Amino acid sequence: MTDLLQTKWHRLGWQGIELTVPEEWNLGGIGGGQEEGYLRIQDAEMARVELKWATSTGFVNIDAAVDGYLKKIRQDRKQSKDMEIDTDASVVSKRKMRKKVLRGFSWRSDMHGLGAAWYCADCKRTFIAQVLTKPEEDGPALAERVLAGIKDHPTGGWLRWATYNFDAQVPEDFSLTARKLMAGHIQLTFKRDVAARTARSIMLQNLVVPEELTLARWGMAGTMLKNKTLQQWAADEMGTRLKRIKPELEPTETNGHEAVHVSATNLSLQGPLFRTIARFAEVPYADRIRGLIWHCPKSNSVHLVQMLIDYTNEQLLSEIASRFHCHSSEDAAD
Template identity: 30%
Template sequence: MKKGRRALVGWQGVVAEVPEDWNLVSIGGNESSGYFRVDSPGTMSLEAKWSTEPRNVDLRRQLEAFLSQIARKCRKRKVNFEHKIKAKDDGSLSFSWRSDRKGVGLLYRCDLCKRIVIAQLSGAKADDISGCASYILPTVADHSEDGWQTWAVYGLVAEVPPGYKLEKHKLMSGYIQLVFRKANNRLTIERWALADVVLKKHSLTEWYADAVRHDLRRFKYQIEEIDFDGEPAVELTGERAGFKILKAFPDILMLRRPAMYLNACAWACEKSNRIYSVQVIHTSREQIFDDILDRVECH
């Protein structure tokens, strides 16, 4: 298989590069334990699983348990299963298996984030699994060099600052929302499809003001039309309004800085025909808004 153009897939900081026409079909879990699966248009799949384990965990035993699950499924289908495991110089384990399908993969433990990651490429007997794995598996990573966490789902690619944990998410064909929290600070990254349809009867300013009105009802803010990297955009700046600041008193009494300030930006990307939004509700110390904007890819 030719390399061609690639797309990034990432969840909870575990990322991989796959051919552009592969599709994310399954995703779940949290930072401590999770998975994702990406399917080719044909019969190949990339799976990545991770779990937090103690330093002295037996990696070979972990891999044997993973392969035993595949073997059990093969026995149910009454097909033979065989596998090989090879220890590598860096402490990781590579493996291959064969039944009515075949697969190759790797298992390693990251001492920095304390996660064990298993990544495997599987497919039909006729598929060039080894050739495809030679350029996909080396792209699997579980953390970035600067501590920011990469998220890449259905065309939304963004990096999130250290300390922010996923609180909730929505993954739909026309709308994606990722909400993160760090203490009282909240970061929301959104993506809407079909921007030309969404903005057919309204300007971006009118549409976005209506879209955020409910969520930002406790804030007093200004909306300004701007240019963002050559794209039409709107910027919101503000803070908690009037007597509603009383809602922050519990945080003040607990000696926690309340999240008083709002920064947001939404832009329509002509090339991808999508609308993107980054919204940060933060304390005076959390000045990360511009850095986050710089790390959101829209096309």
């Protein structure tokens, strides 16, 4: 049995929530959005962390949240009789969590569940988080470390999206619209729809294409690039992604690695007219395709940042690429 407190831990991030957990624990389930949602983190065998949140308006009743949650656990585990429950356990301190309203709880059956519920006055949401541990593990120490490491809202305007060696940051006004979470390949797609958000006219919403951002990481770069240069691989990949649009590919360097810069313009027949209207209405007109693809030999991965953006936002490409982490100093040298 490995002592999880002694193993390597890593940072996970989703939808502006971040936490640090043992390296074998990763995102298993995701639901909802900023207002209300949940995350489930699991190891190879079982769920390890469950985190739920909901926007709270008016009076916040943390005690009722804990009671409701424990009632549900009792029902789910069908162990109402021989389950030991403590509805006011000291799992993590208010000081460590930097919260004024917080309550801990724990329960024990074949597993040991330890958690806390709190209200965050900054993001106006109520959270309930639980760490599941096995009887042979040091549950209280594990739970305290996981819970104390939770950051429940983003700071600085960037959201971190991190799991399974994928570790990126995206400006917070881009929302997630699609995701692929596979063992060797993770891809997240985001949109920033200024025209829709500010409730501008329907006409404007119809002609303005939202800005779009795609971030992807492939593991096993060695296999992917076995008989191809990065430039050839990038040409094939971009061909599939852009279909009829032919991009220009230029060799460059990103995060200290060999890279390919991608650029193209996505202009329809009515493009010039729509673009003029969008400029006049001061909304972004997303007609520039810009991308960076780089190979990180240290982590044996290929990374892609692809954007469809307004020409005034082109600098975002290098900002996002520099925040898309590919290797750490601990990774083996190439």
